[in-house]
Amino acid sequence: MDRTQLLLALSVALFAIGLTGVMIRRNALVMLMCMELMLNGVILSLVTFSEQTATLSGAVLVFLIFVVAAAEIAIAIPIVLLLARQRRTLDVGAYGDLKG
Amino acid sequence: MNLLTLIVVLPLAGFLLNGLLGPRFGRPFVTAVGCGLPILAFLATVRAFLQLQAGGGDDPLIQTAYTWATVGDFKFDIAFYFDRLSAVMALIVTGVGSLIHVYSTGYMKDDPSYARYFAYLNLFLFFMLLLVLGRSLLVCFVGWEGVGLASYLLIGFWFEDPAKAAAGKKAFITNRVGDAGFLLGMFLIYRTLGTLDMDGINAAFAGPVLPAVSASLIGVLLFIGATGKSAQIPLHVWLPDAMAGPTPVSALIHAATMVTAGVYLIARLHGLYEHAPEASQLIAVVGVATAFFAATIAIVQTDIKKVLAYSTISQLGFMFLALGVGAYGVAVFHLYTHAFFKACLFLGAGSVIHALGGEQDIRNMGGLAKRIPVTFATFAVATAAIAGLPPLAGFFSKDEILWFAFASESGGSPLLWLVASGTALMTAFYMFRLLWLTFLTPSRMSHEVEHHVHESPLSMTGVLVVLAVLSAVGGFVSIPHFLEHLLPLPGVHHELEHYETPLIVLSVVLALAGLAAAFLIYGKGLARGEALAARFPRLHKLLSGKYYVDELYENLLGKPLNWISERVFLGLGDRFLIDGSLNGMASLAQRAAGRLSRVETGNLQFYVLLAVLGVIACLAWIWRNG
Amino acid sequence: MSLETLLLYFFAAGALLGGLLMLVARHPMRVAIALIGSMLSLAGIYAVLGVHVVAVFQVLIYVGAVMVFMVYVIMLLDARDPAFLERYGRVLVPGAIIGVLLAAVLGYAVTRGAAQTGAAAAGGDDRAFLVQPFSAEFLQQYWLHFELTSVLLVAAVVAAIAVIKGGRRNDG
Numbered sequence: 001m002d003r004t005q006l007l008l009a010l011s012v013a014l015f016a017i018g019l020t021g022v023m024i025r026r027n028a029l030v031m032l033m034c035m036e037l038m039l040n041g042v043i044l045s046l047v048t049f050s051e052q053t054a055t056l057s058g059a060v061l062v063f064l065i066f067v068v069a070a071a072e073i074a075i076a077i078p079i080v081l082l083l084a085r086q087r088r089t090l091d092v093g094a095y096g097d098l099k100g
Numbered sequence: 101m102n103l104l105t106l107i108v109v110l111p112l113a114g115f116l117l118n119g120l121l122g123p124r125f126g127r128p129f130v131t132a133v134g135c136g137l138p139i140l141a142f143l144a145t146v147r148a149f150l151q152l153q154a155g156g157g158d159d160p161l162i163q164t165a166y167t168w169a170t171v172g173d174f175k176f177d178i179a180f181y182f183d184r185l186s187a188v189m190a191l192i193v194t195g196v197g198s199l200i201h202v203y204s205t206g207y208m209k210d211d212p213s214y215a216r217y218f219a220y221l222n223l224f225l226f227f228m229l230l231l232v233l234g235r236s237l238l239v240c241f242v243g244w245e246g247v248g249l250a251s252y253l254l255i256g257f258w259f260e261d262p263a264k265a266a267a268g269k270k271a272f273i274t275n276r277v278g279d280a281g282f283l284l285g286m287f288l289i290y291r292t293l294g295t296l297d298m299d300g301i302n303a304a305f306a307g308p309v310l311p312a313v314s315a316s317l318i319g320v321l322l323f324i325g326a327t328g329k330s331a332q333i334p335l336h337v338w339l340p341d342a343m344a345g346p347t348p349v350s351a352l353i354h355a356a357t358m359v360t361a362g363v364y365l366i367a368r369l370h371g372l373y374e375h376a377p378e379a380s381q382l383i384a385v386v387g388v389a390t391a392f393f394a395a396t397i398a399i400v401q402t403d404i405k406k407v408l409a410y411s412t413i414s415q416l417g418f419m420f421l422a423l424g425v426g427a428y429g430v431a432v433f434h435l436y437t438h439a440f441f442k443a444c445l446f447l448g449a450g451s452v453i454h455a456l457g458g459e460q461d462i463r464n465m466g467g468l469a470k471r472i473p474v475t476f477a478t479f480a481v482a483t484a485a486i487a488g489l490p491p492l493a494g495f496f497s498k499d500e501i502l503w504f505a506f507a508s509e510s511g512g513s514p515l516l517w518l519v520a521s522g523t524a525l526m527t528a529f530y531m532f533r534l535l536w537l538t539f540l541t542p543s544r545m546s547h548e549v550e551h552h553v554h555e556s557p558l559s560m561t562g563v564l565v566v567l568a569v570l571s572a573v574g575g576f577v578s579i580p581h582f583l584e585h586l587l588p589l590p591g592v593h594h595e596l597e598h599y600e601t602p603l604i605v606l607s608v609v610l611a612l613a614g615l616a617a618a619f620l621i622y623g624k625g626l627a628r629g630e631a632l633a634a635r636f637p638r639l640h641k642l643l644s645g646k647y648y649v650d651e652l653y654e655n656l657l658g659k660p661l662n663w664i665s666e667r668v669f670l671g672l673g674d675r676f677l678i679d680g681s682l683n684g685m686a687s688l689a690q691r692a693a694g695r696l697s698r699v700e701t702g703n704l705q706f707y708v709l710l711a712v713l714g715v716i717a718c719l720a721w722i723w724r725n726g
Numbered sequence: 727m728s729l730e731t732l733l734l735y736f737f738a739a740g741a742l743l744g745g746l747l748m749l750v751a752r753h754p755m756r757v758a759i760a761l762i763g764s765m766l767s768l769a770g771i772y773a774v775l776g777v778h779v780v781a782v783f784q785v786l787i788y789v790g791a792v793m794v795f796m797v798y799v800i801m802l803l804d805a806r807d808p809a810f811l812e813r814y815g816r817v818l819v820p821g822a823i824i825g826v827l828l829a830a831v832l833g834y835a836v837t838r839g840a841a842q843t844g845a846a847a848a849g850g851d852d853r854a855f856l857v858q859p860f861s862a863e864f865l866q867q868y869w870l871h872f873e874l875t876s877v878l879l880v881a882a883v884v885a886a887i888a889v890i891k892g893g894r895r896n897d898g
Binding site: 703705706709712713715716719720723 | 815816817820821824825827828831832835
């Protein structure tokens with residue numbers, strides 16, 4: 001298996017693991033962390049392709065993704081905390097308002 | 101507008117005027133329109149008759165009023181046909197009809213629905229004239245149904261009484277059963293002969309080559325229609341119940357005109373029936389059986405109108421007997437004389453009922469001869485006529501029927517003659533019984549009723565006198581000879597010819613015997629009659645119960661139909677299938693919605709799972725389809 | 727097998743291990759540590775590839791800011807929360823199956839696609855991804871994008887304040 005294939009396979013694996021984690025873990029913060037893992041998998045594939053074709057725009061895009069990820073986490077965590085404070089638990093099973 | 105159309109349209113105009121404007125303009129208007137227009141129609145008929153006779157009497161007047169429909173190659177016209185037979189019928193319908201209209205002005209004087217009555221009566225005249233003057237069987241059928249409708253409306257005239265309304269329904273429904281046969285006959289005729297014109301039908305059967313259809317089949321089907329309209333067995337059950345209507349209605353519709361429509365139909369299509377021996381035989385047998393059967397019931401009836409009703413059924417049976425043995429002209433002759441004396445009898449009964457303030461049971465009458473002499477005299481003349489005493493009208497017509505029943509080459513037989521003669525004997529008996537018990541025996545009336553007995557007004561007694569005179573002298577106009585070119589008399593067996601005079605004498609003897617028996621049993625009152633009834637209780641019960649035919653029909657047809665309606669169509673069809681499927685679909689939608697809403701669990705991770713599942717499916721699909 | 731390939735395999739295994747540990751660890755702190763490990767392995771991969779800029783930014787921003795923030799938050803929370811004790815939600819089994827299915831499907835696409843495209847065009851300037859050349863290029867060609875990200879960050883700051891302030895008001 002050559003380098004590109006390996007890295008892409010790794011990227012897919014990280015993405016799948018992250019998605020599985022979002023589906024099966026009960027803690028809201030752990031879910032957020034799994035989403036970060038998904039994002040990392042995607043960044044890896046972006047870097048692989050960028051390095052392969054030696055285009056700079058791939059790396060620039062990666063840089064911008066970092067910025068966005070940081071901004072996103074800065075907002076997401078307070079929101080989760082507020083929700084947790086309201087329901088008095090981080091258990092996502094308790095956030096069932098969409099039922100019915 | 102041509103003359104024949106005018107005859108037909110005048111009563112229709114009367115119906116519309118009285119029906120729409122009558123209540124607004126009051127009694128004089130209604131009387132003028134309601135009586136005047138039929139009299140005008142009578143005069144127009146006389147004019148047409150004179151026109152016909154002026155041309156030699158053998159060329160019919162044919163006038164078309166309107167083309168009803170043109171379907172491809174087929175053209176259906178409303179056309180009128182006036183030959184000697186139509187002339188006789190139309191003169192009876194308009195003449196006796198006008199007389200009865202005049203009588204009604206007196207009889208229905210105090211009724212609140214005066215205008216509606218005359219409107220319906222004119223409507224009836226319109227339809228009856230359509231029936232009688234129509235050239236095509238289709239126009240005749242429109243008139244046929246129309247008189248059924250008018251009959252229903254008039255029988256149930258006092259519809260607030262549910263029993264009377266039910267009688268109207270019974271008449272209409274029984275007629276409809278017969279009409280099914282009529283329609284089938286018409287369809288068969290049209291399909292095989294291509295025309296519904298009555299002269300065309302007769303012509304088709306008069307030629308050297310007969311059409312390729314069973315004339316007897318058509319004959320039987322049309323006879324079924326006639327059975328319904330003319331109250332023969334087994335569709336006779338409506339006529340006695342029809343006595344619930346006003347008495348002039350009973351006189352006009354159920355004695356003189358509507359019930360004779362069946363006789364007219366068969367007489368008109370004589371060309372067909374001459375080639376239908378099986379059908380003719382059937383007609384003769386049914387006719388004589390009905391005559392006998394009805395006469396036996398009439399013997400024990402106690403309501404004055406019911407006696408006359410069964411008498412009508414019996415006399416109609418005689419007419420069909422004549423038709424069945426090929427003596428079409430003789431049947432029409434009897435129709436003509438019967439119109440006079442039966443109308444006179446019914447109107448006389450109406451006069452009696454009017455005098456007694458509504459009493460119809462003859463057990464509560466008696467001694468009226470001196471108190472209402474005009475009514476008594478006319479009633480007596482009409483009774484003698486129906487019994488067949490010479491030289492009154494009934495003698496001539498009935499005698500010819502008996503003769504042809506005995507000797508006709510087209511189906512006459514001594515057996516038919518025997519039963520018919522027995523019926524004639526019974527006819528004389530029950531009619532004189534009626535006369536004696538109503539007028540000549542000592543009074544059995546209650547005191548208040550006796551006080552009020554008074555002779556009827558001139559509008560009623562005048563008509564009675566006219567009809568009585570016609571019953572007396574009408575027989576001298578020999579209708580069979582008048583119609584002979586059109587309706588030839590059947591041949592008689594040679595070897596039987598010398599029986600003619602003895603049979604005439606015998607029939608007079610029977611009439612007198614009936615008179616004597618009635619006088620013997622009922623001359624002094626009810627006592628002897630009741631003793632006689634007590635000696636044969638079961639027979640008396642059978643006859644009083646009218647052979648339980650109504651009960652038979654109720655159990656055989658009425659109850660099963662009701663059961664099917666209720667259980668099968670209502671319970672199963674309507675509630676279970678239709679309502680059930682609708683409700684089922686509604687509840688199906690509800691339950692499906694309930695089940696489907698289980699997808700909305702509120703669990704976020706479940707939603708993610710479904711989304712991923714969708715993504716996988718999309719990817720797989722894309723890759724499979726390149 | 728060259729050193730480069732060996733290192734690549736090593737770091738890949740590390741990333742994968744970190745990811746799997748995330749799924750099975752009970753305490754969120756352990757999950758965070760596993761994630762940090764995974765991210766550091768990824769940084770190593772970027773370094774081996776020669777994309778130094780991204781590797782550095784991965785460590786600085788992702789591990790240094792994001793994950794540290796995460797760790798602080800976890801430390802501040804109550805350990806007796808039932809979510810800390812129960813690991814898995816209700817869709818454990820179906821979720822696991824779907825995850826495997828997704829990995830299989832995507833992996834199949836990757837291996838099949840790579841075989842078709844074959845070896846990518848190599849070449850180009852390897853030195854372009856080092857820090858100095860990259861930043862020169864970045865701030866010359868992509869300065870507008872850079873400025874726009876600052877706008878985004880301001881928006882994020884405002885949002886954070888709004889969330890906290892509003893939340894505090896609700897809380898009384």
